[in-house]
Amino acid sequence: MSNILVIARLTVAEAVRRRIVWVLAGLTMISVALTTWGVERLVSLARAGGTSDLEIYVGVSQVLILVAFMFSFVLAMTAAFLGAPAIAADLESGVAHAMLARPIRRADLVVGRWLGLVVVVVLYAAGSGLLEVTAVSFVSGYAPPQPILAIAFLSAQAVVLLTLSIVLSTRLPAIAAGAICVVAFGLGWMAGVFAGIGRFFDAGPLVSVAEGSRWLLPTDGLWRGAIFGLEPPAVVLVAVGRGGPAAQANPFFVATMPPGAFIAWSAVWVAIVLAIAVVSLTRRDL
Amino acid sequence: MIIETEGLAKRYGRADALVDLTMQVDAGEVFGFLGPNGAGKTTAVKLLLGLTRPTRGRATVLGAPLGDRATRGRIGYLPELFRYQPWLHAREVLELHTRLIGGGVDRSRRAIDRILEEVGLADRADDLVGGFSKGMQQRLGLGVALLGAPPLIVLDEPTSALDPVGRADVRAIIRRARDAGSTIFLNSHLLTEVERVCDRVAIVDRGRVLADGRLDDLLGARAVRIRATDLTPAAMTTLGRFGRVAAGDDGWLTISGIDAATIPDAVTAIVASGGRVHAVYPGRATLEDRYLELIGPPGSA
Numbered sequence: 001m002s003n004i005l006v007i008a009r010l011t012v013a014e015a016v017r018r019r020i021v022w023v024l025a026g027l028t029m030i031s032v033a034l035t036t037w038g039v040e041r042l043v044s045l046a047r048a049g050g051t052s053d054l055e056i057y058v059g060v061s062q063v064l065i066l067v068a069f070m071f072s073f074v075l076a077m078t079a080a081f082l083g084a085p086a087i088a089a090d091l092e093s094g095v096a097h098a099m100l101a102r103p104i105r106r107a108d109l110v111v112g113r114w115l116g117l118v119v120v121v122v123l124y125a126a127g128s129g130l131l132e133v134t135a136v137s138f139v140s141g142y143a144p145p146q147p148i149l150a151i152a153f154l155s156a157q158a159v160v161l162l163t164l165s166i167v168l169s170t171r172l173p174a175i176a177a178g179a180i181c182v183v184a185f186g187l188g189w190m191a192g193v194f195a196g197i198g199r200f201f202d203a204g205p206l207v208s209v210a211e212g213s214r215w216l217l218p219t220d221g222l223w224r225g226a227i228f229g230l231e232p233p234a235v236v237l238v239a240v241g242r243g244g245p246a247a248q249a250n251p252f253f254v255a256t257m258p259p260g261a262f263i264a265w266s267a268v269w270v271a272i273v274l275a276i277a278v279v280s281l282t283r284r285d286l
Numbered sequence: 287m288i289i290e291t292e293g294l295a296k297r298y299g300r301a302d303a304l305v306d307l308t309m310q311v312d313a314g315e316v317f318g319f320l321g322p323n324g325a326g327k328t329t330a331v332k333l334l335l336g337l338t339r340p341t342r343g344r345a346t347v348l349g350a351p352l353g354d355r356a357t358r359g360r361i362g363y364l365p366e367l368f369r370y371q372p373w374l375h376a377r378e379v380l381e382l383h384t385r386l387i388g389g390g391v392d393r394s395r396r397a398i399d400r401i402l403e404e405v406g407l408a409d410r411a412d413d414l415v416g417g418f419s420k421g422m423q424q425r426l427g428l429g430v431a432l433l434g435a436p437p438l439i440v441l442d443e444p445t446s447a448l449d450p451v452g453r454a455d456v457r458a459i460i461r462r463a464r465d466a467g468s469t470i471f472l473n474s475h476l477l478t479e480v481e482r483v484c485d486r487v488a489i490v491d492r493g494r495v496l497a498d499g500r501l502d503d504l505l506g507a508r509a510v511r512i513r514a515t516d517l518t519p520a521a522m523t524t525l526g527r528f529g530r531v532a533a534g535d536d537g538w539l540t541i542s543g544i545d546a547a548t549i550p551d552a553v554t555a556i557v558a559s560g561g562r563v564h565a566v567y568p569g570r571a572t573l574e575d576r577y578l579e580l581i582g583p584p585g586s587a
Contacts, residue, residue, distance in 0.1 A: 006385050010371070017373040094367030098430060101335045102386035103359035285298070286337040 003104040007112020008119065015082070015120045024078065028128040031074075032135050035067050040139035053141070054234075060142040061232045064133070065252050068230055071128060072154055072223055079121050079158040080181035083165030085174035086113040087281060092173070097286055107278040114166050114274060118159055125155040150229030153258075156266060157222040161185055163270050164217070167277040170284065184217055192220035193251045218266040225258045287346070288313050288438055288469045289334060294343035295493070296329050303329040305493035307343065311486075313437075316460055316470040318484030320477070322581060326493040327473045328366050331442050334471070335363055348438055359387050362431035366442040366473075368424050372416030376407050376426050379415060383430050391434040404462075405429040406455060420447035428459060439463055442473045457483045477577055489580050496580045509542040510549050513565040514556050521559035528552045537564075 015021050039060060046056050087110065090096035100106060129151035137143040144150065161181055168177035195210030197203075214221045236255050289311035296304040304326040311317045321327050332338040334345070336353025350357040370379045377398055384393045402408045405425040410418070415426065424447045431439050441460070445453040460470050460483050474480050480487060481501065488498035497504060509529075515537060525531050528551070529544035541552060549568050556563055 003386065006382070010382065014371065014373060094365055094369040095371060097337060097365045097367065098363065098370065098383075098427070099386060100337060101358060101361065101363040101365070102383065103355045103357075103388055104386055105355065285339065286332060 003108035004112040004115060007104075007109055008116035011086070011113050011116025012119055015116070020082070021120065021124075024124050025127075027074075028124075028131065031070070032128070032132050035070075035132065036135040036139055039063055039136050043140045056140065057142040058232065058235055060136065060140045061144060061230065061235060062252070064136055064142075064144060065227055065230050067132060067136075068129075068150060068154065068226055069223075069252065071125075071132065072157060072226060075121065075125055075154055075158040076161045076185045076219065077182065078124065079117070079162035080165045080185070081178050082117050082120065083114075083162040084169050084178035084181065086117060086166055087169040087277075088172065088174040088177060091286065100286065106282045110166065110170065110278045110281050111274065114163065114277075117162055117166075121158045121162055122155045125158060126151055129154060144230040145232060146229040148229075150226045153222050153225035153229060157219045157226070160217070160219050160222065160266060160270060163273045163277070167273050167280060170277050170280040185219055188213065188217045188220045189223070189251070192224065196251065215262075215265060218262065218269055221258050221262050222266060224254045225263070227252060227254045228257050287311070287349075289317075289345070289347050289471065291330075291334075291345035292343055294330070294333060294345050295341045296326075296333060296338060297341045302493050304333070304340075307333075307490070307493070307495060309488050309495055309498055311469060311471060313469055314464065314467065315485040316464050316472060316483055318480035318487040319471060319473045319490065320475065320480050320487055320577065321490035322475060325475075325490045327475070327490060328442055329493075330490070331363075331366075331440055331471075331473050334440065335361065359390075360436050360438065362433060362436040362439040362468075364424070364427040364431040364439075364441045364444050366446070368427035368447075370415050370423065370426060370430070372414065374415055375412050376402065376415055376418070376429075377411045379426060380429060380433060383433055387434055401429045401432055404432060404459060406452075421449065421452055424448060425452070425455075428456065432459070432463065435463075435466060435468065437468060438471065439468050440471045440473070443475070444472065445474075445476065445479055453479065489577060491581050508544060508546050509540055509569060510544050510552065511538055511540050511565075511567040511569065512553070512556070512563060513538050515562045515564065517556065517561045518559050521556055521561050524555045524559065525552055528555075 042063070043056055043060065046059065051059075087096070090099075096109065100109065129147065133144060133147045161184075164184060165177050165181045168180055172180070191210040191213040195207050195214070198206035198210055231254065235253075239253060239255070287310055289309070291307050291309050294304060294307040295302070307326070307330055319327055319330065329338065333340050333352060334347050336355075336358060340352065345352050347354075348357050348360055371382075374382065380398045380401060381393065384391045384398070399408065399411070402411045405428050407422065407425055407429065410422065415423065418426065424444065428441070428444060431441060444460075445456050448456060457479070460472065464470055472480065472484060484501060486498070486500050487504055489496045489504075502508075517533075517539075522531060522533070525539075525541060528548055529541040531539055531541050533539040544552065546568060549566070553563055553566060
């Protein structure tokens with residue numbers, strides 16, 4: 001087994017042994033139970049009031065997007081706070097010194113840690129996402145058009161933030177790395193909102209800056225992909241037809257899938273930042 | 287030659303951690319690397335293991351340049367800051383390191399058990415490391431360093447967390463490892479530990495080697511201090527045959543240059559002449575004497 005896989009396996013085992021996985025699973029169960037109960041109540045009240053199934057489905061689809069946003073936030077924070085101590089804590093405690101004195105490359109440690117945490121984050125995203133969609137579908141009868149696509153985008157967003165936290169973790173203390181990731185995530189989302197509003201007001205420079213930041217940190221662009229996977233086509237048609245640019249300014253609405261170039265850039269971004277993390281740790285005196 | 291360094295230096299920002307480290311460590315010896323806190327000992331160890339890069343100078347470890355990846359598979363290392371994954375069992379830590387070392391290391395349960403037995407953790411093999419005392423973690427670290435019977439074992443302050451029994455155990459382990467063919471690089475500021483176990487010593491301070499050599503050469507001739515009463519002039523003459531005798535006013539006499547093997551004969555000679563022997567301290571200029579002579583008395587730094 002290569003050293004990368006040894007470290008990745010160790011990282012997954014750590015998440016399980018330190019009860020991180022179980023805490024996440026427990027919180028997911030609570031979140032899914034509460035949100036599903038809320039949806040079921042809303043649907044029951046709407047049906048009792050004579051609301052049509054179509055209107056109910058549209059309403060549930062928007063609630064589901066809001067729930068996805070909450071999951072997106074939880075996933076991003078999970079990724080940031082799993083990645084931030086991944087290297088930094090091992091360096092601070094001395095655990096890394098014993099391992100790096102072995103015949104392994106520092107790249108093995110960085111990529112192995114990253115790979116193990118990607119497995120944890122993606123499995124958590126897939127498990128919690130599918131459970132939520134299934135539960136909501138069970139109580140409301142509504143299923144989003146492309147739930148797997150939405151989960152894939154949510155996972156990709158978490159992987160981007162995880163990678164950012166790991167590169168910071170090679171040089172900064174864990175708390176500082178985690179805090180920077182949280183702020184970057186928030187700013188990225190706000191930049192997306194500003195871009196939408198800027199387009200509505202035709203404010204070119206604002207749109208340019210906000211769009212540029214999306215390429216600098218692709219989290220918000222990937223979140224838009226998750227929304228696209230959850231948005232019913234009928235809502236898209238109506239919103240675009242009636243709202244035009246105003247609809248585009250809504251941070252919980254998108255009419256189109258993120259461009260292929262952006263998705264490719266997101267993958268390249270992860271590879272570049274991971275490579276920087278490797279170089280950063282390799283050049284560091286321990 | 288197991289370790290050879292020439293003018294090795296390391297600077298962190300404006301601070302010199304190591305200025306000019308030139309030394310050689312021969313195969314099969316226990317080499318003591320001795321110096322006060324902040325002398326650059328741990329920096330030297332990190333350089334030898336490739337954890338840190340030198341600012342200048344050159345060195346080889348096991349015939350390879352510093353940091354050579356394959357060579358690191360032939361070095362056992364107990365860091366000064368010995369910490370292992372607290373959520374792993376002791377056995378799992380050893381298994382992890384056998385995987386990281388790679389090919390050629392016995393990964394069998396029996397081999398791991400043997401190491402655990404060697405470092406006194408056989409009955410804690412399946413306990414979480416997080417529940418270990420510092421001493422037990424240091425023992426585990428020693429076990430990690432011994433994995434695969436490497437040709438070079440680097441121990442950075444290996445007894446800092448151990449009680450007297452633990453220290454004696456570590457000395458025994460070091461001697462066994464040397465007898466099995468390993469070279470031991472022992473980094474320490476504990477003079478008695480170094481004096482008891484090392485074949486050769488380098489004394490470092492402020493990043494430079496102040497003196498190095500075999501302990502006997504460093505410490506000079508052996509001596510014995512004896513407190514005896516009722517000594518006759520004839521007895522003093524007889525004792526003169528063993529070495530240079532100096533009698534103090536306090537009832538102690540010192541025989542310098544005595545062959546350690548003849549100390550019992552000197553005692554027998556005193557008793558045979560009617561003298562009474564109250565205490566015998568075989569010794570010589572201690573390493574502490576030599577160390578303070580080189581480093582300066584406490585507070586002089």
